[in-house]
Amino acid sequence: MKNILLIEDEKNMARFIELELRHESFHIVVAYDGKTGLDLALGEEWDVILLDLMLPGIDGLEVCRKIRATKKTPIIMLTARDSVTDRVFGLDSGADDYIPKPFAIEELLARMRVVFRRQEEQMAGQRSLLMHGELQVDLNARVVSKADQIIELTKREYDLLVKLMKNVNRVLARDMLLDTVWGFEAAVETNVVDVYVRYLRNKIDSPKEPSYIQTVRGIGYVMRK
Incomplete structure (x- = not known):
């Protein structure tokens, strides 16, 4: 079972994503602010982190940079801000992908599958x-x-x-x-x-x-x- 960390301050959005991913048999933990999310991200092992850009306390870009300083956990950014500049900032901070809100859960699942395939390919390469x-x-x-x-x-x-x-x-x-x-x-x-x-x-x-x-x-x- 894949372990997913969702860092999202919008309670309705977080609940929607949590229920959908549980339905897909993922184990998911939700954090509603940047500090809690960062502590969880650094303190445990995750298969992917879904990270909102606009967070109370520590914003998503800073959370992403701090995670990437010590861990290679895949990060998909979720945000209502969809300008080219925002996407560039997110990717430059260390995110592996960027998906604008609102999005269909099928698109999020597809992006996650890409991340998982990339992980499997890297592990296969290391084993060789x-x-x-x-x-x-x-x-x-x-x-x-x-x-x-x-x-x-x-x-x-x-x-x-x-x-x-x-x-x-x-x-x-x-x-x-x-x-x-x-x-x-x-x-x-x-x-x-x-x-x-x-x-x-x-x-x-x-x-x-x-x-x-x-x-x-x-x-x-x-x-x-």
């Missing part, structure tokens, strides 16, 4: 990248790089590195690495893992620097933060 210090693996492109320099790996080396980077701070036994990277039916000995770890170290480590891959004697290997 593994990073450890200067070492980076782009899972979609299957490209390994260090300090922006591409490192050429064989398939086994790549699969072994990905397994280790997906399990940072977790010690992985040689048997488990062998089964995962080479497969249960592979006719190879566990010392092949040691050989490939050595290959990887030669390619990803820097001289006189600690190895990315640490040996846990008698067990296996780990990459630690």
Whole structure:
């Protein structure tokens, strides 16, 4: 369930939006002034903030700027002021979108869906990248790089590195690495893992620097933060 914060001082408008969004199965909390809304925005996690421009106490532009100074929570501004200048001020303050009043609830829902899709795309992009210090693996492109320099790996080396980077701070036994990277039916000995770890170290480590891959004697290997 998506968590929505509505900061709106017009009680009738706030009630209308609250009821409509609850009907759409959103969890929604309403604040009726800028200070209360700002405290809620900074104190909890929200999927989107619906923010009125004209608020008592602290106006919407200032609330938006203060939120954006510390958080990336998507913000959609709601306001009766629809001049180009007002829209520019709102967007420049850090709002992700701007919808003038009066509006149909269908339009607000459509704008929110755009925000949610953008969040999902960003999260998917983050999941496709593994990073450890200067070492980076782009899972979609299957490209390994260090300090922006591409490192050429064989398939086994790549699969072994990905397994280790997906399990940072977790010690992985040689048997488990062998089964995962080479497969249960592979006719190879566990010392092949040691050989490939050595290959990887030669390619990803820097001289006189600690190895990315640490040996846990008698067990296996780990990459630690």
